[in-house]
Amino acid sequence: MSETPSKEDELAGSEQPFVQHLMELRDRMVKAIIAIGIAAAILFFFPGPGELYDFLAAPLVAHLPKGATLIATSVISPFMVPLKILLMAAFLLALPFVLWQVWAFVAPGLYSHEKKLVLPLVISSTLLFFIGVAFCYYMVFGQVFAFIQSFAPKSITAAPDIEAYLSFVLSMFLAFGLAFEVPIAVVVLARMGVVSVEKLKEFRGYFIVLAFVIAAIVTPPDVVSQLSLAIPMCILYEVGIWAAQLFIKHTKAPEESTETASNP
Numbered sequence: 001m002s003e004t005p006s007k008e009d010e011l012a013g014s015e016q017p018f019v020q021h022l023m024e025l026r027d028r029m030v031k032a033i034i035a036i037g038i039a040a041a042i043l044f045f046f047p048g049p050g051e052l053y054d055f056l057a058a059p060l061v062a063h064l065p066k067g068a069t070l071i072a073t074s075v076i077s078p079f080m081v082p083l084k085i086l087l088m089a090a091f092l093l094a095l096p097f098v099l100w101q102v103w104a105f106v107a108p109g110l111y112s113h114e115k116k117l118v119l120p121l122v123i124s125s126t127l128l129f130f131i132g133v134a135f136c137y138y139m140v141f142g143q144v145f146a147f148i149q150s151f152a153p154k155s156i157t158a159a160p161d162i163e164a165y166l167s168f169v170l171s172m173f174l175a176f177g178l179a180f181e182v183p184i185a186v187v188v189l190a191r192m193g194v195v196s197v198e199k200l201k202e203f204r205g206y207f208i209v210l211a212f213v214i215a216a217i218v219t220p221p222d223v224v225s226q227l228s229l230a231i232p233m234c235i236l237y238e239v240g241i242w243a244a245q246l247f248i249k250h251t252k253a254p255e256e257s258t259e260t261a262s263n264p
Contacts, residue, residue, distance in 0.1 A: 024105060025105060028101040028102075028104065028105050029101075031097075031101055032094070032097065032098040032101045035094040035097045035098065036087075036090050036091055036094045036098070037090075038094070039089075039090040039091075039093040039094040040086060040087060040090035042093075043086055043089055043090055043093065044086060049082035049083060049085065049086045050082055052082065052085050052086055052089055053081065053082045053085050053162075056085055056166075056169060057070060057162075057165065059137065059141035059142050059145055060141070060145050060160065060165060062142070062145075063142070063145040063146050063148075063149045064149070064158055065149075065157060065158060068157055068158055068159055069159065070159065070160050070161070070162045070165060071159045071160070071161055071162065072161070072162050072163075073161050073163070074163065077161075077162055077163050078162075080163075081162045081163055081166050084166060085166065088170070092130075092133075095126060096126060099122050099126055102122070103118070103119060103122055106118070107119075117191060117247060120247075121184055121187065121188070124183075124184065125181055125184045128180040128181055128183065128184065129177040129178075129180060129181065130177075131180055132173075132176040132177040132178070132179060132180030132181075133173045133176060133177050135176060135180070135232070136172050136173055136175075136176035136177075136228075137173075139228065140172070140176070140224075140225060140228045140229075141172075143224045143225075143228065144220065144222060144224050144225045144228075147222050147223075147224045148220070148222060168220075171218070172219070172225075175218040175219065175229065176229060179214075179229055179232065179233050179236075180232065180236060182233055182236040182237050182239075182240055183236050183237075183239045183240035183243050184240070185240070186200060186237065186240025186241060186243070186244055187240055187243050187244045187247050189244075190241075190244035190247070190248060191244065191247050191248055197241060197244055197245055197248070200240075200241050200244070201241060204237070204238075207233075207234070207237050208234050211229075211230045211233040211234050211237070212226070212230045214229070214230070214233070215227070215229040215230035215233070
């Protein structure tokens, strides 16, 4: 009976005491916070908190009646709202470095075939989140605000509150950013064996209904924003099914590949 030689454990020698893990986690968190702080300092001087707010408010201001502006109903709102936007922009700017610190912390504990899965997912999930936010800002906001203003009676002069607008923008950014993560969720579920690719294809019709339900819940009650969220989710679901097939093929563990070859 021939016995295949046992492979050396890929994780051999990578064990660390629990306290050392905590120290490494602390150091990487400090680096991530410093990166966010540096990004905030850069954005504070260029372009500046006021300019960042003007950029964020531009889609709404462009569709307000002539002479109308946003208002601040709180004494400290003119200071706090631009500051919050500055911190949000700094976090997004430093997000690739923050995720790299997360990756550097967990990578030593992963097998090579797991690294082939995690690193592409970290990069692609970051890009998809940014694409979702950009799609919301450049494509959705203008259409939504134009649609809403078209229903406003002539006797009403719109003057939105800046804090309410910031809350609306953040919720929309989060909704579209997470919605664009649909392919990542599909890939992870399929790769972990929670659901097969065939089942995902069979679930396609149910997901379309689910996408429109989610869009109706998380977006304003207008057709434009709901369609703008639901349709990309349906398209990205198909992209996720296609990507799942590739990931399953190229990120199998050595044992899985051997079993697949011996059991065609």
